[in-house]
Each structure stands twice: as C-alpha cells, then as structure tokens.
Amino acid sequence: MSDALQLILEDTDGTQLETSCTRFAVVWQGRELWIQQNNGQLLIGVDIEDGDSEYANLLLRPMATNLVSLQLEMEPVEADEEDDEHVHGPDCGH
Template identity: 80%
Template sequence: MSDSLRLILEDTDGKQLETSCTRVAVMWQGKELWIQQDGRGQLLIGVDVEEGDAEYANLLLRPLATNLVSLQLEMEPAEVGDDEEHVHGPDCNHDH
C-alpha cells in the first residue's frame, strides 16, 4: 500500500485537475484540517493545534447515508497547565 493520496481537484466550472501528494490540508473554520493516508489503507484526518491555543478542536463524524458522512468541527476549552492527562504520541506535535 502507498501512503500517497491521488487528488482530484474540481473548480466551479466542473474542470478537473488530477495530482498526488502525501498530505493535504484544507482551511476550515480558521483551522488546518489535514488528510493523509497511513500506508495501510486507512485515511487519517486531524486538526493542527498551535502552541498557546485556548481551545482544542474535536472532529465529530456522523453517518448520514450508506456512503455519506457529516464531519463537524467543535472547539473545546483547553485546560491550561494540566499536562498530566496528556498522552504523548506521534501526532501530538510536542518535542519529546
């Protein structure tokens, strides 16, 4: 399996442009929503959190139909100074 995404970009006239990349971001509600493939056939979606942000972004995925889902971005207040509950992982963007 490849970790490359094949993208099809379409403008308002319906003209399509094909390209590929490893990772792509969409600016959505003022946040970068990143999409990438993990090499095992799964699609990873995440929201970048900047140092000092007062809120965390939560992504909510809800089924709408057999082949359609709704993705919602909700902001939750960050608990400043409460690092004991944070679990460091490969995607937490901390230097460790």
C-alpha cells in the first residue's frame, strides 16, 4: 500500500490543482495541523509548542462502505534533548 495522499487543491475561483504527497500541513489558529497516512489510517496531529504537556492525534480508520472510526489519542510530550532535534520523516510515525 502506498503512503502517498492524492490531493486536490482549489482556489477561490474554483481552479483545481491535483498533486500528491506523503504528508501535508494546514495552518489553523496559528498551529500546524499535519495529515498523513499511516498503516491504512489517516493520522491527523498538531505540532507541539513550548509549554505543551500533551499532544493530540486523531486517527481516522475505514470500517466499511461509508463508515469510519475516529479515535483521539492524547500522548505526553517527553522532555528529551533528542526530541528537540527530531526531524519528521517517512519512518518516524508522527
């Protein structure tokens, strides 16, 4: 299964641009909302900022025709020096 997401971007005038990527972000209320496919699920997560004690991930799983499961996962932010240097990649699972 490919981790590529097929995107359709649309301008206000209705012009559409089709593209694909493995991960993309939407800036919403000043935070980056990252969306990617992970093991057949759609993972939606918010980047953390200084002072955050938890981060949230929404998992959208296909269940059957026209049905999906939505699960919210809250995970503690680990204060680790290595995490400060972490760069997201296709194998990190974030």
